[in-house]
Amino acid sequence: MADAKEEDVRFEQYKDEGDMPGIISLIDKDLSEPYSVFTYRYFINNWPDLCYLAMQGETCVGAIICKLDEHRCRKTHRGYIAMLAVEKELRGKRIGSQLVQLCLSRMKQLNADECVLETEVTNKGALGLYRSIGFVKEKRLHKYYLNGNDAFRLKYLFKLPEGFREGHGCLGALAEDLADG
Numbered sequence: 307m308a309d310a311k312e313e314d315v316r317f318e319q320y321k322d323e324g325d326m327p328g329i330i331s332l333i334d335k336d337l338s339e340p341y342s343v344f345t346y347r348y349f350i351n352n353w354p355d356l357c358y359l360a361m362q363g364e365t366c367v368g369a370i371i372c373k374l375d376e377h378r379c380r381k382t383h384r385g386y387i388a389m390l391a392v393e394k395e396l397r398g399k400r401i402g403s404q405l406v407q408l409c410l411s412r413m414k415q416l417n418a419d420e421c422v423l424e425t426e427v428t429n430k431g432a433l434g435l436y437r438s439i440g441f442v443k444e445k446r447l448h449k450y451y452l453n454g455n456d457a458f459r460l461k462y463l464f465k466l467p468e469g470f471r472e473g474h475g476c477l478g479a480l481a482e483d484l485a486d487g
């Protein structure tokens with residue numbers, strides 16, 4: 307597979323509002339129902355250092371938008387990948403993987419315990435990309451999307467969860483309790 311560098315793609319952290327139109331027009335292309343600008347602002351203005359762009363010249367050809375906050379039940383720090391997209395013509399060149407890795411590295415610096423996201427069960431590209439990085443399927447969410455499709459919740463662990471050494475498995479005690487019904 308060709309490396310993104312061959313295409314003169316550079317990776318940058320979000321700088322300012324001037325980056326916003328490029329991000330929105332890229333991500334909106336892949337959505338059946340575009341997000342409101344307030345959704346973008348919620349994530350990017352609160353966690354600007356968890357937003358990265360792939361730039362080709364002055365054009366945004368890849369973007370990832372994430373957040374990191376405290377998990378209510380477990381008091382752990384949970385990263386969340388809200389949006390990820392790569393320009394159609396440049397897919398398959400590891401731009402998406404590099405964007406995810408940049409966010410995971412930043413989350414690790416910020417002491418994240420885990421990172422989660424949801425993706426459609428039919429999204430082979432996203433499922434392949436996240437599996438290759440080390441995400442695992444945590445659960446299936448029925449009719450999660452407006453189009454009626456199910457989602458998988460995927461999870462990446464930065465640290466072994468509490469209870470792992472006691473035999474609760476890689477998803478920790480809470481997930482096992484939920485699975486028991």
Ligand SMILES: CC(C)(COP(=O)(O)OP(=O)(O)OC[C@H]1O[C@@H](n2cnc3c(N)ncnc32)[C@H](O)[C@@H]1OP(=O)(O)O)[C@@H](O)C(=O)NCCC(=O)NCCS
Pocket residue numbers: 307336389390391392393396397398399400401402403404423424425426429430431432433434435436438
């Ligand atoms: C998902 C997406 C971001 C992937 O970006 P990308 O830059 O093409 O992905 P990468 O080149 O980094 O792929 C990395 C790995 O993911 C897997 N993968 C990527 N696209 C794939 C596809 N269409 N089918 C199967 N596996 C795929 C492969 O394992 C690949 O590694 P390999 O080629 O060495 O086997 C891109 O397809 C996209 O923008 N899709 C539309 C928006 C979207 O679905 N976003 C995710 C929402 S959660």
